[in-house]
Amino acid sequence: MSETMTSDEIRMVIETVSRFVREKVQPLEAEVEERGVVPEDALRAVKREALGLGLFALNMPSEVGGGGLSTFDMCLVEEQLGQTSDALIRRIFGQVYPMLMACTPAQRERYLLPTVQGDKICAMAITEPGAGSDAAAISTTARLENGRWVLNGTKHFISDGDVADYLIVMALTDPETRARGGITLFLVDKDTPGFRVSRKQAMMGHRGYGHAELVFDDCRIPEEAVLGEIGSGFKLIMQSVSAIRLCHIGARCAGMGRRVLELMRRHAAERRQFGAPIGDFQMVQKMIADAAIDIYATRSMVLDCARDIDLGLDPREKVSMIKVFASEMLGRVADSGIQVFGGYGFTKDLPLERIYRDARVTRIYDGTSEIHRMLIARSVIKNGLTL
Numbered sequence: 001m002s003e004t005m006t007s008d009e010i011r012m013v014i015e016t017v018s019r020f021v022r023e024k025v026q027p028l029e030a031e032v033e034e035r036g037v038v039p040e041d042a043l044r045a046v047k048r049e050a051l052g053l054g055l056f057a058l059n060m061p062s063e064v065g066g067g068g069l070s071t072f073d074m075c076l077v078e079e080q081l082g083q084t085s086d087a088l089i090r091r092i093f094g095q096v097y098p099m100l101m102a103c104t105p106a107q108r109e110r111y112l113l114p115t116v117q118g119d120k121i122c123a124m125a126i127t128e129p130g131a132g133s134d135a136a137a138i139s140t141t142a143r144l145e146n147g148r149w150v151l152n153g154t155k156h157f158i159s160d161g162d163v164a165d166y167l168i169v170m171a172l173t174d175p176e177t178r179a180r181g182g183i184t185l186f187l188v189d190k191d192t193p194g195f196r197v198s199r200k201q202a203m204m205g206h207r208g209y210g211h212a213e214l215v216f217d218d219c220r221i222p223e224e225a226v227l228g229e230i231g232s233g234f235k236l237i238m239q240s241v242s243a244i245r246l247c248h249i250g251a252r253c254a255g256m257g258r259r260v261l262e263l264m265r266r267h268a269a270e271r272r273q274f275g276a277p278i279g280d281f282q283m284v285q286k287m288i289a290d291a292a293i294d295i296y297a298t299r300s301m302v303l304d305c306a307r308d309i310d311l312g313l314d315p316r317e318k319v320s321m322i323k324v325f326a327s328e329m330l331g332r333v334a335d336s337g338i339q340v341f342g343g344y345g346f347t348k349d350l351p352l353e354r355i356y357r358d359a360r361v362t363r364i365y366d367g368t369s370e371i372h373r374m375l376i377a378r379s380v381i382k383n384g385l386t387l
């Protein structure tokens with residue numbers, strides 16, 4: 001799936017993304033935070049520009065119109081994307097789930113290609129009120145009836161669930177076997193009778209895009225709406241999540257951390273107290289030094305693991321370590337950022353308080369820190385440290 005770019009080519013892509021984020025995207029952040037939505041007019045123009053520059057869906061293979069970047073190169077790009085908010089990244093650079101590569105030729109035309117081209121929004125519906133960390137405990141069912149699948153159940157916390165044109169829905173096709181062949185993914189159009197967005201779920205962060213509870217009530221979809229094979233749903237999700245966790249969480253947290261550090265650095269030089277720049281005070285220096293160490297460690301872990309993925313090695317243990325470390329690192333760095341700014345850090349004049357709030361969820365979604373620590377411990381206890 002990954003393709004090789006020369007170091008000059010990828011450097012150019014990174015510089016283009018970096019400049020684009022700084023000049024076109026960051027200026028939209030304040031309005032998104034204030035209004036809680038991405039302004040449509042501005043979005044249309046900036047997204048068109050991103051599409052024109054070939055910056056949309058960079059994670060997807062070029063055979064389907066994506067950027068065709070290797071995992072390593074994608075992590076370098078994600079680090080730049082992390083310099084702005086999640087809502088803007090989703091809308092301007094696309095949120096295309098890699099498991100869509102399992103689409104049939106007809107599904108490609110209907111779902112994958114329009115998503116890679118920026119014409120359709122997709123949401124992924126796994127979590128349920130009764131099944132979060134234990135995803136295999138879902139109770140949404142899909143039964144085949146007269147040549148149509150009938151879905152019943154409730155999903156919640158689904159990012160973009162309120163605006164998605166279609167959803168990837170995880171449902172039980174065999175409640176006995178569950179994760180061992182009883183879970184299937186389905187592609188469901190938003191206007192399918194029996195499907196509804198039952199409520200939007202207000203969150204502490206992630207201003208600018210919604211999270212929703214979704215209900216499937218005898219929702220009938222075509223027999224060919226299965227994504228991948230019947231019973232392959234859990235496996236498909238597990239195969240895709242490593243890259244998602246590494247790029248969207250690991251690399252993006254490194255990027256967010258860098259943005260905070262840069263703000264800290266400038267403020268430490270400019271802000272004077274007791275007749276000196278606050279950067280002269282050792283306790284402020286410690287916060288800056290610790291943030292720099294944290295970011296470097298995260299970045300090194302991310303790029304090392306990305307290399308493994310590109311070599312075809314199983315990255316799961318490292319990805320769990322990165323998921324824990326990067327998300328907790330960002331919490332520490334965002335906290336120090338606010339501290340270095342004093343009262344200004346607590347205001348909404350700076351992006352710091354947004355990053356502080358948005359950082360919090362990175363320890364929760366895509367597997368909580370506790371679940372990843374449990375996976376790491378199990379693996380280490382069984383096999384030792386296999387790095």
Ligand SMILES: Cc1cc2nc3c(=O)[nH]c(=O)nc-3n(C[C@H](O)[C@H](O)[C@H](O)COP(=O)(O)OP(=O)(O)OC[C@H]3O[C@@H](n4cnc5c(N)ncnc54)[C@H](O)[C@@H]3O)c2cc1C
Pocket residue numbers: 124125126127131132133134156157158159160203206211361364365366367368369370371374
């Ligand atoms: C902003 C946001 C966006 C999201 N987007 C999506 C989305 O797009 N699609 C989607 O499907 N889901 C989404 N989710 C759901 C997310 O993946 C879940 O919230 C997450 O997996 C945790 O599940 P839970 O909330 O049910 O917590 P629970 O599983 O109930 O966990 C509660 C606590 O118990 C701990 N715990 C649970 N089991 C164990 C254990 N075995 N050992 C130790 N501790 C344990 C957890 O670590 C946690 O601290 C989103 C969530 C949020 C907040």
